[in-house]
Every structure is written in C-alpha cells, then in structure tokens.
Amino acid sequence: MIALPDGEPVSTSLDNAPLGIVFVPEPILTLTDAVVAFDALRAVDGVSLSVPRGQRRAIIGPNGAGKTTLFNAIAGMVPPTSGRIMFDGHDITKLPPHRRAQLGISRTFQITNLFPTLSVQDNMILALRGLSPRKFSLFGRPDRDSVEAPRIAAALGAARIAERADVTVKELSYGEQRQLEIALSLVTTPTMLLLDEPAAGLSPSERSMVAEIIRSLDRDITVVLIEHDMDLALGLVDFVTCMFEGRILVEEAPEGIRRNKKVQEVYLGKPRHA
Amino acid sequence: MTMPLTPTPSRVAGMTGRAALIAAIIVVAAAALPLALSNYQVGLATEVLIFGILAMSIDILAGFAGRTSLGHGAIFGVSTYVVVYATTHGGLPPAVAFAAGVLAATVVAAIFGLLAVRTSGVYFLLLTLALGMIVWGICLRWTQVTGGENGMRGDVRPAVLLTNSAFYWAVLASAAVVAFAMWRFVRSPFGLTLRGIRDSESRMRSLGYNVPLHLFIGFTVSGFFAGVAGALYAMFNNFVSPSTVALAQSVEGVLMMIAGGVGTLFGAFVGAAAIIALENVVSAYTERWQMVLGITFILIMIFAPEGIVGKLRATLTRKVR
Numbered sequence: 239m240i241a242l243p244d245g246e247p248v249s250t251s252l253d254n255a256p257l258g259i260v261f262v263p264e265p266i267l268t269l270t271d272a273v274v275a276f277d278a279l280r281a282v283d284g285v286s287l288s289v290p291r292g293q294r295r296a297i298i299g300p301n302g303a304g305k306t307t308l309f310n311a312i313a314g315m316v317p318p319t320s321g322r323i324m325f326d327g328h329d330i331t332k333l334p335p336h337r338r339a340q341l342g343i344s345r346t347f348q349i350t351n352l353f354p355t356l357s358v359q360d361n362m363i364l365a366l367r368g369l370s371p372r373k374f375s376l377f378g379r380p381d382r383d384s385v386e387a388p389r390i391a392a393a394l395g396a397a398r399i400a401e402r403a404d405v406t407v408k409e410l411s412y413g414e415q416r417q418l419e420i421a422l423s424l425v426t427t428p429t430m431l432l433l434d435e436p437a438a439g440l441s442p443s444e445r446s447m448v449a450e451i452i453r454s455l456d457r458d459i460t461v462v463l464i465e466h467d468m469d470l471a472l473g474l475v476d477f478v479t480c481m482f483e484g485r486i487l488v489e490e491a492p493e494g495i496r497r498n499k500k501v502q503e504v505y506l507g508k509p510r511h512a
Numbered sequence: 513m514t515m516p517l518t519p520t521p522s523r524v525a526g527m528t529g530r531a532a533l534i535a536a537i538i539v540v541a542a543a544a545l546p547l548a549l550s551n552y553q554v555g556l557a558t559e560v561l562i563f564g565i566l567a568m569s570i571d572i573l574a575g576f577a578g579r580t581s582l583g584h585g586a587i588f589g590v591s592t593y594v595v596v597y598a599t600t601h602g603g604l605p606p607a608v609a610f611a612a613g614v615l616a617a618t619v620v621a622a623i624f625g626l627l628a629v630r631t632s633g634v635y636f637l638l639l640t641l642a643l644g645m646i647v648w649g650i651c652l653r654w655t656q657v658t659g660g661e662n663g664m665r666g667d668v669r670p671a672v673l674l675t676n677s678a679f680y681w682a683v684l685a686s687a688a689v690v691a692f693a694m695w696r697f698v699r700s701p702f703g704l705t706l707r708g709i710r711d712s713e714s715r716m717r718s719l720g721y722n723v724p725l726h727l728f729i730g731f732t733v734s735g736f737f738a739g740v741a742g743a744l745y746a747m748f749n750n751f752v753s754p755s756t757v758a759l760a761q762s763v764e765g766v767l768m769m770i771a772g773g774v775g776t777l778f779g780a781f782v783g784a785a786a787i788i789a790l791e792n793v794v795s796a797y798t799e800r801w802q803m804v805l806g807i808t809f810i811l812i813m814i815f816a817p818e819g820i821v822g823k824l825r826a827t828l829t830r831k832v833r
C-alpha cells in the first residue's frame with residue numbers, strides 16, 4: 239500500500255493504474271463519509287476508510303476518539319446517521335447486526351460480553367449456530383454434532399482455553415473471559431474480524447498471549463484491531479489508522495506511525511516508548 | 513484432540529436413565545393419588561396439574577428467555593372461552609373444540625408476541641399486562657358471544673371422563689406429555705438461543721441471531737402450552753367467565769412459577785400445589801385470599817427468592833459438596 243504525503247491511502251480502483259503493474263486487492267470494507275451522531279456529539283464524524291481483503295489493520299487513537307463507535311457502525315449495533323458502508327460487495331449501511339454477521343462480519347467487545355450463566359461449551363455452540371439453521375430446532379437434541387465438535391475444539395484451541403470447555407463462564411478468570419471473547423468470534427471462520435481492545439485490562443503475559451492468538455489467525459481473515467497501546471498493535475498489523483475526535487487523523491504503515499508528529503501530539507503531545 | 517469429552521450416558525428420549533426413572537416414579541405415584549384422596553381432593557389435584565402447566569409455560573419465557581409475562585392468564589383464558597363456546601354454541605365434539613381452543617390461544621400469543629418481543633424488563637411486563645387487559649375487556653363487553661359478566665356454562669367434558677378420577681388421569685397423562693415437551697423445548701438448540709438472549713442480547717445479535725424472531729417463536733410456543741392448560745381447564749370447570757382471563761389469573765400463574773422456582777421448569781407443579789393448597793386452607797378462615805397471597809409472595813421473595821425447588825436444589829448440592 240502506498241501512502242500519499244497527506245496520509246490518504248491511494249485509491250484502490252485500477253482505472254488510473256497501468257494494468258499489470260500495480261496490483262491492489264479490492265477492498266472488503268469501504269466506509270464513505272460515515273457519521274454517527276449522539277444528539278449533538280458526532281462520535282464518528284465523516285470517516286472514509288477502506289480496508290483491502292486480507293489486510294490486518296489497527297485503529298488507534300486516544301480515549302473517546304470514536305473507535306468503538308466506528309465498530310458499532312460497521313457491525314450494525316449503532317447504524318450510521320449518514321454515510322455509506324460497503325462490505326464484500328454489499329451495501330450494509332442499513333442492515334441489522336444479525337444480517338451483517340451472516341455476511342461474515344464477526345466482532346469482539348471492549349467490555350466483555352459473553353453468556354455468563356452458560357458453560358464455555360454452550361457459549362461456543364451459540365456462536366457456531368448463529369449462522370446455521372440448527373438454531374431453529376425446537377425439540378431437537380442439544381448436543382453438538384460431529385461437524386460442530388471439531389470446529390469448537392479448534393476455536394477453543396486457537397484461543398488457548400480448550401481445557402476450560404465445561405466451566406461456567408462466570409467462574410472463568412477475567413483473562414480467560416477475554417480469550418473466550420476471541421474464541422466466540424472465531425468459531426464461524428468470519429470473513430472479517432473486528433477486535434475491540436482484545437487485551438484490555440490484561441497482565442503483560444496475558445497480553446502477549448493475546449498478541450500470539452491474533453498473530454496465528456488464518457491469513458485469509460481480514461482483521462481490524464482497535465488498540466491504543468501501540469507496542470501491542472504495531473507488531474500485529476500491516477497498516478494503521480489513527481482516529482482523533484471522531485475523524486481520521488493519519489493513515490500510515492506501522493513503521494512510520496510512531497514518528498508521525500500528529501500522532502505524537504494526540505498521544506499526550508510526546509512520543510510514547512521512544 | 514484436547515477437548516474434554518463429556519461422557520454421554522445411555523438416554524431414554526433424551527433423558528438420562530436416572531432422570532427417566534425418577535420421572536416414571538413420580539407419574540406412577542401421581543396416578544395412584546385418586547386411590548388415597550377424597551373426590552374433592554382429586555379435583556384439587558387436577559387443578560394443580562392444570563395450573564402447573566400454565567406456570568410451566570410462563571417459566572419457558574421467564575426462566576429461560578428472561579421475559580416475565582403478565583398476559584398468560586389471558587392466553588390461557590382465551591382457550592377456555594373458545595372450548596366452552598365451541599362445544600355449547602358450535603356443537604363441536606370435545607376433541608375438536610380442544611384443538612380450536614389451543615389454536616386460538618396460540619394465535620393470541622403470536623399477536624402478543626409480535627407486539628412485545630422488542631421490549632424487555634418492566635416494559636415487557638407492562639405491555640403483556642396491557643394486552644391481557646384488552647382480552648379481559650373484550651370478554652367482559654362482547655356479551656352476545658361471551659355471556660359478559662355471567663360467563664358461559666356448558667357440558668364440555670367428554671362422557672368417558674365424567675368421574676373426577678377418570679378426568680384426573682386424563683389430565684395427568686396430558687400434563688406428563690406436555691411437561692416432557694416443554695422440557696425438550698428448553699433443552700433444544702432453540703431453547704439454548706433463548707438462554708443466550710437472556711444472558712446477552714447484543715452478543716446474540718452480533719453472532720447472527722434475529723433476537724426478536726427468536727422471542728416471537730418462544731412466546732408463541734409458550735402460548736401454545738398455556739392454551740393446552742386453558743383447554744383442560746374448560747373441561748375441568750365446564751364454565752368460563754371474565755375472571756378466567758383476568759389479570760389475577762396471570763398473576764397467580766406467575767406466583768406459582770416463582771414459588772416453585774424460576775427456571776426450574778418442573779418447580780411449576782410444586783408452586784401450583786403450594787398455592788392451591790394454601791388457597792384452600794386459607795379460604796376456610798377468611799375471604800381475604802388475595803391479601804394472603806400477596807403476603808405469601810413477599811415472604812417467598814425474602815426467604816426463598818429461588819423458589820421451593822430452587823431452594824431444595826441449592827441445599828442438596830451444598831450437601832453433596
């Protein structure tokens with residue numbers, strides 16, 4: 239990906255590029271002038287953004303920058319007030335969240351959002367059946383079948399909590415709950431995974447485990463990661479979008495972002511971890 | 513594979529062998545009751561079974577989807593009205609009238625469901641209450657059809673079930689089938705989605721679930737079972753009046769469910785037994801049954817908010833540990 243001097247990424251259309259010289263994968267996600275307003279507050283204030291298929295993208299920015307609200311607009315929990323969102327060839331601007339999930343968008347929550355009274359296993363079953371007709375089986379057998387079992391095992395293994403399958407979620411440690419957050423979003427093999435501060439509140443060793451989980455994700459999955467800790471984020475992604483006060487401040491490759499003056503300013507006006 | 517495999521014990525219709533045995537013993541013991549009880553008491557036991565089904569249908573929503581309905585008395589009563597009307601004025605045979613009653617209750621529940629599923633908490637409570645009041649108002653005012661305040665009398669019960677014991681056995685058989693069906697329902701893949709909605713609607717939506725649709729289906733199925741209870745009640749009582757669809761009926765169903773234990777499902781029968789027994793003892797001494805019911809409810813909420821069966825279960829597991 240090439241970045242113009244003002245930080246705008248190059249248009250991904252092939253029209254103005256000599257064919258066969260530059261290949262830019264077509265974007266899987268495109269936001270055009272997206273706005274999310276809560277009364278007078280424009281939490282997302284005219285964001286245009288495009289994520290190529292298979293890219294790993296970080297969204298960084300200080301508290302209140304609008305990162306989570308942007309995710310909510312993409313996943314459909316808070317539909318945009320104006321603007322347009324395209325995903326994988328579909329205009330999803332007005333679709334409810336469950337329809338977006340069916341198109342392959344999966345997300346985790348900044349504030350842990352699990353099924354606390356159910357077992358880890360049942361949490362995973364719910365996550366997997368969200369996209370299968372079996373969820374409508376009114377009097378059928380509850381157990382996971384021979385297709386479901388290995389997929390659940392694989393996702394729990396990928397999130398490193400396989401041995402906790404039979405535990406009730408509210409009895410898990412906070413760190414394990416964060417791992418389950420990821421496992422739930424993984425089990426359906428989404429097209430695009432939105433991770434909202436997956437390592438929030440974790441100890442350094444737990445944080446590096448979460449980083450390892452993200453690093454070992456299937457490369458076909460487009461990953462958008464919100465994280466304000468640059469140390470964690472920059473090692474994991476191909477490209478970085480920095481938000482500030484609802485707008486995109488800078489878009490740049492991870493190598494350059496630390497030295498970017500604007501980014502340094504919004505991060506308390508000094509370079510972090512210089 | 514690193515996943516711990518849950519052992520699958522041999523099962524009968526989805527129940528473990530032990531659960532199936534306990535269920536069989538309870539049904540056989542219940543079937544033997546008429547041999548030990550007076551005719552009047554057999555009537556009471558029949559009532560316990562009917563209201564147990566109603567309370568259980570409420571528990572499907574309250575205990576599993578986290579939605580407490582105050583409209584189920586009305587759904588139950590619509591079935592009662594239709595069964596009585598269909599046999600007396602429509603001249604339909606009891607079995608057809610029964611089916612018509614259950615169908616009518618299911619349709620009413622579907623309408624309630626359409627309107628209520630986008631709400632939760634106290635809004636759900638109030639909306640279902642209001643819908644129930646509308647049904648009550650219709651039954652009270654639509655005099656030509658419902659008989660208004662006087663209600664309707666009719667010989668609804670089929671001839672073979674005329675004795676109290678015979679009818680009790682028929683209700684027991686229905687209750688066993690219906691309770692088993694509801695148990696299968698809450699444990700099914702669909703039932704798990706209701707528990708997911710109870711725990712986190714936003715997570716369910718982001719996993720691809722159309723939450724209102726699931727609640728709508730859950731409400732309709734629950735209303736179907738309330739309708740079965742209402743149709744049995746028509747045959748039990750051979751009479752229906754606006755008090756059958758009144759708010760007090762809904763409240764009593766909810767209290768039975770809470771007394772037994774929210775989310776325990778079969779606790780509904782224990783709750784129904786406790787409240788019907790209490791009502792009979794109390795009404796021998798005072799007219800103020802409603803007040804006693806209120807006080808009982810407060811005491812339950814203070815001393816055993818998890819209900820009778822919930823409390824027993826908690827005590828037993830503590831002992832085992």
Ligand SMILES: Nc1ncnc2c1ncn2[C@@H]1O[C@H](COP(=O)(O)OP(=O)(O)OP(=O)(O)O)[C@@H](O)[C@H]1O
Binds near residue numbers: 281300
């Ligand atoms: N539902 C809501 N109603 C009103 N205001 C909201 C709502 N959700 C978010 N906001 C406001 O929108 C702004 C952006 O919030 P958002 O949660 O998107 O920030 P963020 O970048 O995720 O911050 P953090 O790093 O702290 O998670 C904040 O000022 C917040 O108070």
Ligand SMILES: [Mg+2]
Binds near residue numbers: 305306307348
């Ligand atoms: Mg946030």
